[in-house]
Amino acid sequence: MTVESTAARKPRRSSKRVSAAKKPQSSEPQLVQLLSPEGQRVEHPDYSIDLTSEELRGLYRDMVLTRRFDAEATALQRQGELGLWASLLGQEAAQIGSGRALRDDDYVFPTYREHGVAWCRGVDPTNLLGMFRGVNHGGWDPNTNNFHLYTIVIGSQTLHATGYAMGVAKDGADSAVIAYFGDGASSQGDVAEAFTFSAVYNAPVVFFCQNNQWAISEPTERQSRVPLYQRAQGYGFPGVRVDGNDVLACLAVTKWALERARRGEGPTLVEAFTYRMGAHTTSDDPTKYRHDDERAAWEAKDPILRLRTLLTEEAHADDAFFAALEEESDVLAKRVREAVRAMPDPDPMAIFDNIYADGHALVDEERAQFAAYQASFAEEGN
């Protein structure tokens, strides 16, 4: 997919393209939007995007396959194949839009919910499931796809991203780094420190905050008195709120922020205003703390439906495309299902593997003791 070449390059300062009459009504202030919930293209004075039909279909395909994978993972948890799953349902546009804005040499520091970004990076979806099944704590090589391990502790990875970006700048490279986090994480000290470090060192990092309105049971109002994107101002770099359910706007704004980083203009905060349609994880019960009507209101802003409307109404895709994609989704789901079920438990001795790169006497001692203990059962069995 090559949206990089055609996506927004620079903010356009001309306001001539904006028609107030055509601009859709939005309850959220200063929300960058390029595709309305009704599936209509809208202009924005600062951000624009121009994609081919193929590229639009590509974004749609990414979102559909990600949602299908996510649904399959939820089902696998219900079937007892996974211990836990953190669904991204509703956040596909934020993740695919930002993920497709990246170049191969850019580097991603995700939370534990960035399944769509992982998809864009080329990480095999089955690799994401190991930690949720309980066979590893991540396990993929971050440098294969420039996609770091999932980080469970909230906000810690924003500092890793900042340090990595400081290294990129030291190397004189024009790559950028993107750190994903959520509205809950915005309260963490590490996020504040990441903002400080990235600002004073002018690090090429984009802070991509998916404000999905809920940190488990706590609404965003419990995290901040100001809209989150405004936090950036206090640190001296720009903050932008984008419609997180609008894949085109997420792509355009992230692209712009990445280009700023590449040009040596430092960090940007992007707040993708979206909604967590499902539970926090499969262990959560959102009926305890939020109303169905809120979810229903967001359902009308679904990121996939609005792009489907555009694809259909502007004839970017035909029925054959949608049918083929449905088939592809089922194939993906089947592959994931079979891969998870075939995923073996690790050897007990793996407990002692990779604790240290250069070895450690105590680990060696305990490994030998545990091996002897295990072997004693084998002897009894004979």
Next chain:
Amino acid sequence: MAAQKLPLAKALNESLRKALETDPKVLIMGEDVGKLGGVFRVTDGLQKDFGEDRVIDTPLAESGIIGTAIGLALRGYRPVAEIQFDGFVFPAYDQIVTQLAKMHARALGKIKLPVVIRIPYGGGIGAVEHHSESPEALFAHVAGLKVVSPSNSSDAYWMLQQAIQSDDPVIFFEPKRRYWDKSEVDTEAIPDPLHIARVVRDGSDLTLAAYGPMVKVCTEAAAAAAEEGKSIEVLDLRSMSPIDFDAIQTSVEKTGRLVVVHEAPVFYGSGAEIAARITERCFYHLESPVLRVGGFHSPYPPARLEEEYLPGLDRVLDAVDRSLAY
């Protein structure tokens, strides 16, 4: 520079200089480490010679220092981060324990985290609160970290070289009250491995095991005991994770008695771990229980009381006498 007498802080400075010269990926970062050269001048002159890009004054945020050091390590750098004082490390504790220590294992060994965290530690300098603590056990308890502490200038020079060369995260505790003590450093010597203990005084009646600032106290105690006809062996453990239990075992099998000395509180301290393991390894060689001398289960006291709190010559000799009385 071949062999010469240097203060411990200067030996560390020379070691950092050598690392910066040898490996372009080595970075120094911390609060006041640049222009000022560190509050103890351990990094004195390094920014001037290697530039602000490699000797980095950071914002005053310890979690940020370690978190960004992790990111720099992931990018291929070898950061040597300074935490200004022992009691200031805790804002970074989460990044160290939760992120740094576990990342190599979480990636199934596919990434390495060569981060050194230098921490001046221990008391005896008449400082205000949070400037005299010995938190080494809190790090040694964590799998994925290595924890070392030199007691003299030569070890300061070489152990820091080795820590920087290590592909594992190393917490490098510097005995701040020994910063100004001079001893011989041979920069062309072949150093001992990083994690082995060393016999610094031979003896046959009892083993004193210590590290960092307490090695000097123990060698002085051994000299005092010798005047009373007691032959004390002194072990400089040098590494708290891993601990060289083989060396302690060898010594205890000879002497039959062991006293472990550290500034850190005795309760759950490294002495407790050593006592348990040596009791297991040397049960039939021990003539008396393993004893410990260290800090109390109290906050580190105000400076006017630290002489009483810190294990000194008399408290070590008292433990020696109690052990020999069994």
